[in-house]
Amino acid sequence: MLMRSADPIGNPGDDGTGILLGQSVGGAAIHMDQGFVSLPFYAPESLLKGIFVNERGQRFINEDGYHGRTGWHALQQAGERIFLLVDNAAYAPPPEFTRIGIAAAGESWNEVEQELGMPEGSLSATVQSYNRYAAQGCDPAFHKAAKWLKPLDEPPFVALDCRIDYAFYPHFTLGGLDTLPSGQVVNEMREPVPGLFAAGRTACGLPRWGAGYSSGLSLADATFFGRQAGRHAAANALKSPSNTD
Secondary structure, eight states: OOOSOBBBBOTOSSHHHHHHHHHHHHOOOOTTTTTOOOOOOSSSSGGGGSSEEEHHHHHHHHSSSOHHHHHHHHHTTSSSEEEEEOTTTTTOOOOGGOOOEEEEEEESSHHHHHHHHTTHHHHHHHHHHHHHHHHHTTTTTTTGGGGGGOOOOOSSSSEEEOTTTOOOOEEEEEEHHHHHETTTEEEESSOOOEEEEEGGGGGGOOOOOOOGOOTTTHHHHHHHHHHHHHHHHEEEEEHTTTTTO
């Protein structure tokens, strides 16, 4: 995962040293291309009634999901321009820290489409389809909950600018040393490396893929598997021939 924004999050000592140390004695590192990325566009909650589109005017996600899932899917789109479309009824200024401003506005979605320089009919067709189903209380494309479904039909219309290279996309890396449930680090053949244990973000535990990450998962992963690793490391030390107790 490549991020050019300057919004990495984590602890001061999270520099990969633990992973490198494990690799230096034969531990295998996996899923090192994965990471968590968020687009915290809400609150205000009224913005959930808008729709996200990529630079081709195509919708790509349900807007009422976890913000980490929104950010991850935004990065999977071609190009770097991502927009949140809202009408006058749904619009409210996003928090200043998000760096999400207005990219285009108009009295019709055709005007917004033209101002954004999108292919003719692309964005307006997306909104037309969404509005038709939203009026019926359904979203067959992405299954957004009925609570957040509302036709975007009250001008003026706005495209909020969620550019990947400018808006606030906090992120951190996933991946790490491959381990057994006991916390034992394994090599590339998945054979335990004698005496080596890891947990938390040094290991590749439960949070393996950015698309499936949710808040708090790293904490739960560290506490549960950290306890497992500690128990097994202590048991391993007691069994060691060098232990004279």
